[in-house]
Amino acid sequence: MTTRGEQVRVTAHPQRDTGLTRAEVAERVEHGQTNELRERTSRSLGEIVRANVLTRFNAILGALFVLVMTTGSFADGLFGIVLVINSAIGIVQEYLAKRKLDRLALLNAPRTRVVREGQLSVIPTREVVLGDLIELRTGDQVPADGQLLSSVGLELDESNLTGEADPVHHAPGDEIRSGTTVVAGMGRFHASAVGPDAYVNRIAAEARRFTRTHSEIQASINKLLTYITWVIIVALPLQIWSQWRAVGGEGWRSVVIRSAAGLVGLVPEGLVLLTSIAFLLSAVQLTRKQVLVQQLPAVEGLARVDVVCLDKTGTLTVGDIAFEDVEALDGLSVEDLRDALGALADDPNPNGTLAAVAASLPAPGGWERTGTIPFTSERKWSAGCFGERGTWLLGAPEVLLPDGPGRARAAELAATGRRVVALACSDEHLTEPTLPSDLRPAGLVLLTEQVRDDAHETLRYFADQDVAIKVISGDNPQTVAAVARRVGLDPGAPVDARTLADDPESLREVARATTVFGRVTPEQKRALVHALQADGHVVAMTGDGVNDALALKDADIGVAMGNGAQATKAVAELVLLDGRFAHLPTALHEGRRVIGNVERVANLFVAKNAMSLVAIVATALMATAFPFLPRHLTLVSSVTIGIPAFFLALGPNRRHYLPGFLGRILRFAVPAGAVAGLAVIASYLIAGSHYGVPKDQFLAQCALTTGPVSPACWEPGTGATITLLVVFFAILSVLSRPFRLWKALLLGAMVTLAVLAIAVPFARDFFTFNAPARLVWESLAVGLVGAVLVELIHRVAGHHRADGGDAGHL
Template sequence: MTHLDTGGQVDGAHPATVTSPETGLTSSEVAERVARGQVNDVPVRSSRSLAEIVRANVFTRFNAIIGVLWIIMLVVAPIQDSLFGFVILANTGIGIVQEWRAKKTLDSLAVIGEVRPTVRRDGTAAEVATSEIVLDDLIEVGPGDKVVVDGMCAEADGLEIDESLLTGEADPVVKRPGDRVMSGSFVVAGGGSFQATRVGREAYAAQLAEEASRFTLVHSELRSGISTILKYVTWMMIPTAIGLIVSQLVVKENELKDSVARTVGGIVPMVPEGLVLLTSVAFAIGVIRLGRKQCLVQELPAIEGLARVDTVCLDKTGTLTEGGMDVTGLRVLGDGDETYLRKVLGELGSADPRPNASLQAIIDAYPDTTGWRLTDTLPFSSARKYSGATFEEREGSGETVSWLLGAPDVLLDPADPALAETERMNEQGLRVLLLARARDGVDVDDPGAAEGVRPAALVVLEQRLRPDAADTLRYFAEQNVRAKVISGDNAVSVGAVASKLGLSGTAVDARRLPADREAMAGALDEGTVFGRVTPQQKRNMVGALQSDGRTVAMTGDGVNDVLALKDADIGVAMGSGSEATRAVAQIVLLNNSFATLPSVVAEGRRVIGNITRVATLFLVKTVYSVLLAVLVVVSRVEYPFLPRHLTLLSTLTIGVPAFFLALAPNKERARPHFVRRVMRYAIPGGVLAGLATFASYLVAREHYTGPGSLDAETSAATLTLFLISIWVLAIIARPYTWWRIGLVAAMGGAFLVVLVVPWLQDFFALKLVGVTMPWVATGIAVFSAGVLELLWRWVDRRFPA
């Protein structure tokens, strides 16, 4: 093995100073670098501090508006008219607590799933945290390991590194001692070590905004939709609020304090203050719930994204099957000597310092080796589909023999009769590897080493099926989510495994797939299981599905899955998978259980479905508040409500119900067009509520005369608006369950208590006067509720989501 020239330097990086690549840095040299600050101080996760969480929840646009209005009301009006400010304080506090809980959950899970590179110090290799790496450290790498800092290759044993996530180059790069190694790349084959030449914020990936662990951000339709809605609300609020201020303070010439109170009463309900809060709380609680199931959500909107997925691409190994395998047979081909071939397999196993699952099974089955002298090795590569080694079987003879171990349909001639036997075993779901001898004089790393090989034996391996895989696949089928199995193994073998798990469909050899994206999308639509897929093909298949309008999730645990995981809408990695897959995935299943995925889907559906309900509630209020303000300005009358009235209505018909509805179970399939779906209910509902309330108010103004008439008019309008709002809540709460019926009934009962308890009547300035007007107000509300029911049903038919 070749070592680094200690005076080497890479592109102006810190010069290498390690005196002995065999031992790495000494403890004193590490301490010196720590004292000088030459440590890898880039944070592993981007997680907000408590101060940042408080700042983000307190200093918002709407909190500023509400805060100013609250201060005004504390000065000019009774405490009853300032209740809305205390509600905002409570909401903000809840938001801070829930996000802090979610942060602690995420950070604790991140420590479990954190990459821990192997560093050689004082001649001993040990795992350390990424943040503990210092300049000049010697870091060992193998297949699936992520390069965490920039460096220079010190040792290489068939080392191939994929830099496509950084440079866009699809082909792995062979690294030799002295070559540059970039952070953010990952090892696809072989092993070796490199010396850290740039650490912390000087590293290449750090300069690309930590791109090694966060290449793309999940698009959140929910959050972007709410942002769009809030922009619309702001545009509506400003001119309406100005008109209301002028109307109440100038036109009517009322007592100043009463005018200010009614002006604030008109502005406050226009603000959907709890909508952003409940969205954040719903996401935060989702993170906490999934954290209890050992599911690390690296990007919060990924919960929502997986709920929208309609196609899930599954890697067989590590997802449908467990990582380990068992050798169940050795089929000698021709007149070979089985004892000798067992020795060959044992030597091949001992030649690879980082065996994959297949080779580990062979090592377990054939542990004894003869001590042949190893002269060359070729690590396994997913693109190549085989590995190999060259031995000098008789030491000192100078004669070498090269052996290859890999896919029979890649190494054998299509007409070879051994392929027919392989096919029969594949149909039983068995995995078959071919042991073959290369041509004399050919090194295993020769590009033509696989040509003209002499087949010696078939190694038969049995894969261990995950006990929970069948139930998970059945769940996806019931939810109309199509499953596509994409594997580098033989298509027939993968198809047999999928069939055992209840997944039926056509098995396709990916080598026959068209290269054209549109044609590939058609082939993917027809097939279910795809074998002999290369890493680049996995990426292309994800792209083809997306071009066909599919929302794609990709699961995987191996280095060959990294490119596809990065490009998929949602990447899901196993906790035991390679460092590279965990780095690019949005969701990491730390318990390695495929059965956790339905929980993530269910959590996403809960968030999307419930926030859609809650958003409709909040925006109905915003629409009727804006409309009432416009009607008041045009009619030049007093605004019908004081802040206390709308605080009471908002609490009973929106605030309290919204918290229950936002956190309740919800299995509805996620649908697109969030803004359109919310506004198609909120606009007609809000317009009808506003018109009915104003009509009741005008009728009451004609009915009541004399001192105290404004309080009676307000009470009649409040009754009408409450009855319509409670009916909106009753519609939103469907389909009914016992607790939803109880929730609506409890809110109605609470309002009734306010109407009949004398001190509550005084506190909220609500007193129904006479018999006629309360029944008129009720009649207007009942009629409007009936119209609303018919209107929303018509909207469902006319404008389906």
């Protein structure tokens, strides 16, 4: 069997124009000579399991779990079961999300036209095999390497390979490479290198790294985890040493159990899990709204966007233009112009304008095409040669018409919102994409664009959210401005991009002050995106054409239309599968929900870490036992952090994006956690001085591993746990604002569980609680003092500005 490594030495023999046979395709598939892409849209099941199980914090908790189990105190190993459940939830959630996203990505995977057994068919790009006869058309990505057999004005954007943005014309016999994009014309070639031997996979991988969406959440969480790791490294020996001093007389088992309790509190075991689940479920939710998320952080990224750049065609308008009429110039008859238009539109690879004309004007008889110059966005014109009937050109009026009445009339018509293209003629037979010297104006072709019925509402939504709109189009500026007015935008003075300077600073000034740009080249679209980014904006770019691909790739968030060019969808972070611009507000909501809710739950976890650190340091300084057993912190973490965080992470949240995610967390969670730690120590010392057993009897009556323990031994720990519950319920209450019915029910349910754990005999014995009435009131009083301080910290830290505004959502 031929291996992948040998494939590069395999040369496909010249194939017939009918392409490969089924037997030849099967043979190549058997030898592994396919274009199967190695890059996946999601992780494999094995990678999911490893990512959710083999983490540094799971390793720490796992080691502590094993140590606690060796002491025989199985109730204190409950955190290990929670750890397994958390990992299982993460694996199941990500796997289910992976299946949905993979199925959707498969449906929207790149496709390629191939000729096999004389029949042209469209297949997934990954099914292309060595030697396939491939047909390229405008908007396609070249899926493999090979030598061009035929070319009809084929031009490729090779910027991915060479960095040169200008399209490159290719003739039969030229070598073409995967990773390039067809911007004009059509052609056929045999695939001589596929899969890992072609450029496509390496280029795709490089492009993906280059356009990797920045996630403030992920970057902040990673930095936070680094901080916590160093805290654990320092706290680990300190906790073991202090507990050996305090309870070493009870034996090593007591030291292990008390040490484990403090260290378990330092581990944010559910934070990464809940962050991942929030991203994944948001992506799955968006797929139900016809939005394919190709990079999960893009959901968050869209919430940070403050400028949206729109390509008019396919975004503000439906994208399908309709032929309306033709006006003659220089005395030519309308009938002759209609015949010429019908002949031009009878093109095997028409662009959008020609396709619209073809839908209304049939091809006339007696017009034989002898040559074609395909349309490109750089030249802004196309041409067809028809022997004795001459050459007819269709393109932008400012390119094909001289200054004078014709161009003035075109501007007048464009100002009404119509799309106007010029028709010109020549006696020259064109073989190169150069305007003929005897170019004569012939007429004006009028086309209309249907404005999307949801565009006005969508743009008004963005205006309400303080998101600026920039309309960047290749069309006539006056036409673009007219469409902008129809959808409720104030276009101001539209700018013709041909007048723009290349200087970045002047471009920033124009981009800052202008709403509508016309006649923009692909490179200028990208330059405008760069100018807005240099001005401090987070930019989203939407588009559907090949000329949008460069700008989409460089924007912070690229949004492609599902009916757009394959090259455009390949570089976008989000794809609107049904092409509806109105889905963007939904994606924005999801991004805000993710950012706001992850911030909420991160505050809970970090507060617990800060509490544990303060308690560890305080007990070390006072040479006293750690206030809690692991089972106590398992209870507190479950009812005040774990369970509520899961619901809060998935609840609604429409808060506007605010920068400084990590700073806000640290400003609130660290002092709030410190207050909780100090309150716990105070409660523990107060309870220890009035309750429990005398110190000289503690070893005899309260050793954890020497037999039955007197219930009085449980009282100081019970008081500390009650205080901690009060303070953390206060933190949970602060982070749940503004309150809605579902949040009140959630908080009430968690308080009820905590009360039952202390009051119900079975649960009380399991968690080793003993709570005389006076102890309960004293512990509640200390907890209330801590709760008041939490409220003050909340106000000082400015969290009243950061709470999620989910009004009207339950």
